[in-house]
Amino acid sequence: MVRGAWLLGLAACGGDDGTAPVAEVGTPRAPPPAVQAGAPTLRRLTTAQYQATLADLFGPTLILPTALEPDVPVDGMVSIGSATSGLSARGVEQYEDAAWDVAAQLADPAVAARVFTCRGEASVDEACAREIVSGFGQRVYRRPLTPAEVDALVAVAASAGETFGSFDVGIQYAVGAMLQSPAFLYRVELGEPDPDAPGARRYTSWEMASRLSYLLWQTMPDDALLDAAASGALVTEAGLAEAVDRLLADPRARTGVRALFEDILQLGDDLDAVSKDPFVYNAWSVDLIASAREQTLREIEALVVDDDADWRSLLISQRTFVDRRLAALYGVEAPVIDGFGEVELPAAGGRRGLLGHASFLLLKSHATTTSVTRRGLYIQERLLCTDLPDPPAGLNTAIPEPSEDAPTMRDRVEVHLTVPECAACHELMDPLGLGLETFDGVGQWRTTENGVTIDASGALAGVPFADAWSLAQVVHDNPALSPCLALHIFEAATGRVPSAGEEEWMAWHTDGFADEGHRVRWLLRDLLLSPAFRQVGEVP
């Protein structure tokens, strides 16, 4: 698998001492390696992107459709799933339902104002229909419509207008048709021959507009970006840089950064599906999910957008954001009565960074217990991009119930580390999870389990840690951490894993990330201005 191969190469590049190389100040960056661009992807709008796009098209009074084909993660990412999963018959039906629900809302004057640039003189008014279809349609399709597309939609408007004796209803039908078109539902990005590089292909200016806006804003391009697309600016160095900088500086980039990390850290549908036994965890309520997600995303927003800081602080930061519910869970004073406020977690509390966030701890626990294996696996696979094989079949996996001989989870999962078939993988996972045993299944701090003091010491790749507090530092310092994030951001940006022809460039890009202080905004800019994001291979 390409992704695994790339990571092996990457591991070989890392230092042996567990620290990332530090560039000398002023060292010029090596020239970028050539990129052999990957194949184009056909991404269907995710639920969030579909809804945000409708809201942009029709305005804030639109009642958004919610019954839609669920997003399916592939390779751990909804971004990749959107480029690989199919659309079921039920999904088609739901898109049709949604299209007619939205179209019917054109009866709302506020919604209509977004669409009707002219008023029909009669129930069939071809000139006005043509103006609306080609004008509004360009926003819906995120590119100019072909003459045949315009003709077909004008015919729909005429037919419906005549049937119902109303021009406005005719336009409702044309809009309903647009919202079912693959040009709206999918991001069709197939590229064009690159005039500056014979034999190579690049994304078109229109395609670049959507590539930028859906990554950085999670929604369609705004008018300025569509104008830039129309002028051809987005296939020029200067025009693209200007657009990237504008989009990154726009408040909507907050939405984009949040969505990016929600996908990477799996804090979307997976977190929503969490359920705990309230008789085991008194602190549990289903409302904890939304609070927990907000804490993590708010902290990322602060690090990436407000501070433009080293993102790895997420692992060790004592500064975080809590509401009253989380403050109670964490045993700190609530900073504000309503909503979220900033707090500094006390060192004496033992909790800091993402691995102490309720979001991760809720997600990677069972309904009535913690899970040292799932927590450890998340750190290895999600945060460090370690490829772990699936467990072998045919093993007795029973672990003893808590007893006087085996009061703690460390005692009970000892078998994972003593039986060779188990230990091969579990020794990569369980010690990390055991380091977090001072957080229970909902993320509440504890020092004992069944009356016995928890031993949370262990090691990651030979680097020892004493407890959850120092484990956070060890994960923070792991040389695979930042390259793993860079990989996931590449996946989110392109909808696929890097291809063989992009591996060298990825390594160069990732080195730059470290040299530039692990700043995600730098990484995004470097990626979006690069050939890896602008060039496209042939359809295989």
Place this chain on the structure above:
Amino acid sequence: MGARRGGLASRRTVLRGVLDGVAVALALPWLESLGGFGPTARAGTSSGFPLRFALYAWGNGNNPDRWLPIGEGSGADWALSEQLAPLAAHKDKIAVVTGLSVRLPNVVPHGSGAAGLLAGTPIVNDTFGGPTIDQIIAEAVGGETLYRSLQTAATDTLGQSYSGPNLLNPAESDPFALYERLFGPTFVAPGEGGLVDPSLGLRRSILDGVMGDLSALQARLSVADQARLEMHLDGVRDLESRLARLIEDPPSLAACVQPAAPLASYPDIDGRPQISARSRAMCDLLAMAFACDQTRVAAHYLTQPVADILFPDATKGHHSLTHDEGGDQPQCNAITLQCVAEFGYWLDALRAIPEGDETLLDHCAALGCSEVSLGQTHSLEEMPLVVAGGACGQLATDVHLRVPGDNASKLMLTLIRTLGVSQASFGVDEAYTEDGFAPIEL
């Protein structure tokens, strides 16, 4: 769902009856219309009722020792085991097949079993390698009904119905949404006549345009993306033909009535999902969807593979228990009994609907299964497999058939062929077979 406003003719406010100038197909008596049913004609003719395929799956397996029936053969020669006891009321209508294996490498726990059993393929890049049995059947027989197939789940899961690699048909897990879809405003009971709604024709012509756009786009894409759009196209075609059927009289099936609506929601109680209540609401609706001939293929997933759901009275989630619980796993056993009991409820619902001198269940091939046998070891031997209904007399019932080590794909192939589908083989590699499972075939 947002309220419909304005001038767009809504499907929620349709007129019923026949208006001058609107083409309405003549109602054909049920038996006459059967002549054109193609693949299912052979299967359905003995009783005059269509043959249906019902898939029921639960996650995390069983305990083969507690599952194995007592004795072999038919009638008095065999008796239900502890874990099959919840099916006691239907012993006369079931065939229990024990000993079958999924003969593919067991490399992805639960995943290899699910893909191997239902599609006969390994897991490739996180997805099934081909279509699942329900979709193979639906592709062939689903064209005659409003819905080619239905997928439902009693818990929040996407299910395992694949049209091909990455081509998932997500399950509906909200009973009320299922009710609205099947028996909401567009439902027409037998004898009421088709819908008359001028928007239907416009919607169909728009769908024709969408199909044209999809086909044109398809030509420019990779093979994998072409397959994705083919699935999209299939969905549009289904929707288009469904709109066409809405103006026709529905099939005149005596047992078809609008069922009572389920609850609007089934919230968790004390952190535990209402698995049984949700499943039963779904199964009642699916049974009536069969009775009204809205579909002939339904897949219902009680829980998903690896589901760590808290069942009533359990101290841990199901998947955790299968691995962690020691001894003879009394909690896992209790949960398996509940999973089998919910299959029993679906059979109850199917059997409660009379069709001629028989019941709807007699006109079904209903497969109950899980993706592993012993959950603790993810074993793919001794797979738990029950076939209910007899499929209009084509399959043996009231029988325990024991075939240690034989290929589970054979049973899948028999079920596919029983539905009238001409299928040369099922499965790949070691799971490949061209032979059906002869012992169950009458």
